[in-house]
Amino acid sequence: MKxxxxxxxxxxxxxxxxxxxxxxLEGLGFSGVNDVRAGKLIELDxxxxxxxxxxEAMCRKLLANTVIENFRIERAAA
Amino acid sequence: MKxxxxxxxxxxxxxxxxxxxxxxLEGLGFSGVNDVRAGKLIELDxxxxxxxxxxEAMCRKLLANTVIENFRIERAAA
Numbered sequence: 001m002k003x004x005x006x007x008x009x010x011x012x013x014x015x016x017x018x019x020x021x022x023x024x025l026e027g028l029g030f031s032g033v034n035d036v037r038a039g040k041l042i043e044l045d046x047x048x049x050x051x052x053x054x055x056e057a058m059c060r061k062l063l064a065n066t067v068i069e070n071f072r073i074e075r076a077a078a
Numbered sequence: 079m080k081x082x083x084x085x086x087x088x089x090x091x092x093x094x095x096x097x098x099x100x101x102x103l104e105g106l107g108f109s110g111v112n113d114v115r116a117g118k119l120i121e122l123d124x125x126x127x128x129x130x131x132x133x134e135a136m137c138r139k140l141l142a143n144t145v146i147e148n149f150r151i152e153r154a155a156a
Contacts, residue, residue: 006119021120024140030132032125041084041117042099047110054108062102 001046002076003055007064008039039069079124080154081133085142086117117147 009015017038025033042063044055055073064071087093095116103111120141122133133151142149 008119008121018120021140025136028136028139030128030136032128032132033122034125035123037121037123039119039121041086041119042096043086043115043117044111045113045115047112050108050110054110058103058106058108061106062099 001048001050003044003046004074004076005042005044005055005059005063006039006072006074007042007059007069008072009037010068010070013068079126079128081122081124082152082154083120083122083133083137083141084117084150084152085120085137085147086150087115088146088148091146 009018015037018036021038022033022036025036040063044058046055052073059071059073060066087096093115096114099116100111100114103114118141122136124133130151137149137151138144
């Protein structure tokens with residue numbers, strides 16, 4: 001069972017990586033870029049037995065730093 | 079205009095970050111995890127004038143290393 005976890009910084013949290021990407025895009029001559037936010041995409045291949053609660057616990061304990069990050073779980077089609 | 083770019087490693091490319099997450103999950107006592115692949119999620123806030131070709135060029139020139147990575151562009155609702 002494929003599951004995707006999207007981890008993004010909470011609003012208001014400074015995103016130096018996003019800023020660096022933003023400046024680099026402008027340096028390459030791309031215009032029209034207002035903001036860039038960088039996050040993580042974690043793809044998990046799980047046994048069917050793994051429950052939503054387990055995945056949530058994985059996110060809270062390891063995959064996301066819930067002080068500064070949000071996470072969203074998306075169960076992909078099998 | 080919000081646009082999301084998903085950058086993932088191509089199949090067959092070694093993913094040490096994914097391996098480290100996998101071992102850490104097992105160390106925390108989570109079972110049923112077959113594989114973990116780590117990737118990037120980049121959220122772009124763009125002007126309406128930015129074309130699909132521009133976004134593709136951003137990906138090819140900066141956001142993804144197309145030798146070892148795939149990218150997928152998703153235009154989010156405005």
